[in-house]
Amino acid sequence: MGENSLDEVVRPEREIARLQAWQVREIAAYSGSRDDAADVASEVALALAISENAARIKIGLARDLVTRLPETLGALSRGDIDLYKASKVSEPTAVLADDMAREVDAAVADRLAGRDPSSIRRMVNRAVQKVEPEGAAARAALS
Template structure:
């Protein structure tokens, strides 16, 4: 069968192209870093990063669902619950709930990029924070351009690019410069 992972497959084999999820996780669980050649370790680390981003997206959906439930009501009750179960400070939990709701309701493409492992949670947070005050159409346009650039940029570079785009005030029109 094409695309099947066989025992003993080398880390540079077909598994490297797997989307984050159950199958990639199962493959990653079989690797023993001391047994891998040095050249393969970065690829394995990147796969773990993609898998972690996928899990962050899944967590965001669950937290947004909790925030949308009427009992207990969203807002402070949700943040307090999340703070308690994740052992976070209330401010950090409040930020996490806000980000989760924002990704699910206002930035579906950013959530999808996170879920696919194309961006990390800190990059998703930057996109959310820097575009929060934009109208829906402008926000979607800036999000679309940001997502084409974000995978190849560091967090600092993405922050700078988003800040420049916001300072120009021209949204996606100047984003391709």
């Protein structure tokens, strides 16, 4: 096996993240090549043996990373973060227009490595507030 070091514990995690990035790109490409989103979710669910709801979430995240959050996808591709951590960038940016989401993505992507999911979420929330302060205030008033 390995050398009994934490580096050897982390190495498979980084490789799993790179494989998740590959899968994200493939899911986004597959769903983009199809017209009927309901069929895509059913097909992905069947292929991955997951629920249709889980498939819809996976497809949405894949499309988001490929189209709106390319820097976060890059961090996933390098193994700096895993897919769960990437979702912590995607979720708060879902309320933003594409250009604003890309702005947040660019602002946070180089600071994702080594952070836990909660700190990523907090950092992204702060960036969302800076990019769209009026919208953030309105959303805060509704909660």
